[in-house]
Amino acid sequence: MSDSADCTFTGNANTKTGLRIASIFIIMATSMSGALFPVLARRNKYLRANIPQPVFETAKYFGSGVIIATALIHLLGPAIEELGSPCLDPAWQDYPYPLGICLVSIFGIFITELVAFRWGTSRLARLGIVHDAHGHGLASHAAHGPETDHEQQHVAEILRDEEKQHRDTDSSMHGSGGHRPHFPEAHSDKELESGRRAQHQDTPNTLGDSATAQIIGIAILEFGVLLHSVLIGLTLAVDQQFTVLFVVLIFHQTFEGLGVGSRLAFMRLPAKYDYVPVVGGLLYGITTPIGIAVGLGVRTTYNPNSNTANIVSGILDSFSSGILLYTGLVELIAHEFLFNADMLHASNGKLAYALGCMIAGAGIMALLGRWA
Template identity: 60%
Template sequence: MAAPHILADDDVLNCGGGGGATTYKSLRIASIFIIWFGSSFGALFPVLARRTSWLAVPPALFEFAKYFGSGVIIATAFIHLLDPAIDELNSPCLSPAWQEYPYALALALLSIFSIFIVELVAFRIGTARLAKLGIRHDAHGHSVGGHAAHGPEGDADVEEDFDGPPRKEFREDSAADQADAEHNALAQIIGVAILEFGIVLHSVLIGLTLAVDEDFKTLFVVIVFHQMFEGLGVGSRLAYLQIPARFNYIPVLGGVLYGITTPIGIAVGLGVRTTYNPGSTTASVVAGVLDALSAGILIYTGLVELLAHEFLFSRDMRQASNWKLAYAIGCMLAGAAIMALLGKWA
């Protein structure tokens, strides 16, 4: 989300320290708690609903949230991160050297390849370790006894009982089987951690901007929906993690972390509102670089970890009817469309 450049009284672009808007102080303070509730609800509801039977959430709602959330994340990457990064790093407050090269796109590209290399190295190390134990592992779940490393597309080791929360049956009868389970759990955790890292950076910047932005009321309403939908995308990823019981705290921790990041950004912004100018040279560079890196993370995660593994490599989706496939694609496009529409105001 691009920060507006604040104009001084003489209509000269203010690129110095300056300060942000100080209007609506009480409402800005209240926004900390309102956005905290909305963000936390979006991220934690899928996790808690999938773990408890008393909520009686229909299985179709989980399916909708999963695919809708994928669309939200992808649209966030392009509309709410990459485009603002381009604007911020082309700010008139920056030196002409910033205009000579598309730095925002280059940083996003760097981020994409960095995440790819990190995951590739981690996967090769894990696969080599399993090979020493006599296990042939395939991240897409095609091997005998293999599990899906990136989502619920594995084989017979996954129980899909929609009358209650699904459980991954991890075989504990040998050290090799336990190592395979550990590797799959770690792969899933790393994938979600990468996704959340990119979103957390973005959420803090959103909070800082909201705390000092002059057009507070419009931005506030949009960000409430923005954070809730984005939280739904994160929460649906966390809810579908298939990990051993001793790691069950990780999805809850991820939801809590997402819920507090934007409120923390707002609180920090309110604390420095008399000196923090979101259109200053330093702020434009920092926000632009972080938005570009976050965009690369979410582009990679959205296209590879979510779309590829949910549609191309998912055994359930390959065997699904045309109607189910069309429904899943429709949910994904709906999430992307709504998030893209919010980009008109934020």
């Protein structure tokens, strides 16, 4: 322990109790608004018809930048400060533990997803279904042709979904004069009709596998964000500079919620998993208020600068930063820009706009790191 370090606990702020209690509900409202708006807007027919598609895409790319900036500025940066505290045992200074934990987290998430992907792909292959290796869903054809009525209905359902998606996209871009997408002649109208009849039946296992992969991916993202949200809520409840931190966290949680919500909104799930994006948004909305409530409850005894608090917060922040870094760089940026055929063939203007939205999200979130 450094002789010059002041490691004595002098007590937490006991002022503005009413506003601190009100912050529970204010932060909950702003967090849920950011996370649930993209989800509900994509589901509501009126909002979807009146909100231009570019708005959703802007939120998606903006959110990608927010998540990456959160990983570096709001998680890894504080973790380095916490585990580098002069109040800790000198052994913590012998190695860059925050960076090491972040590295372990990145490879841990990668190996987990790799195993899950290989397992899911092998199941799809046994059913004769081709899976897009870059995570853009099932291909619109069977590897060796459907061999059973159930598989024929499954292929037809996929074709029906893709046909509807192309129709919606064309109609939003070209109005009523949008062209009808071309599908191979091998897929007859009879198969498409079978798909329409099958839409109210149980979801095939292949779609279940795809949904499971998406749910695992978003669960990993949410896990990293939720840990961070609880910790900052705990900090807000006891911080001496409450007013500044409170204002900054309103914007912080709204932008971060927008990033999470935009990913939830673009999940392509069967009907029986339709509740997952809404649950994800609600979980995000309540975690920071829970942290604030806990912090208010232990305000007289909790020391945010204690050795235990620094170690626990530093380890959790380091681990969460690895999760968000991997998710942001691999699952979001790589899949949206490098492995997305639409983006690779998009105009220079559209590409520049998408990059601008992502950089704006990262820049604003990085700027908020000046105060929180």
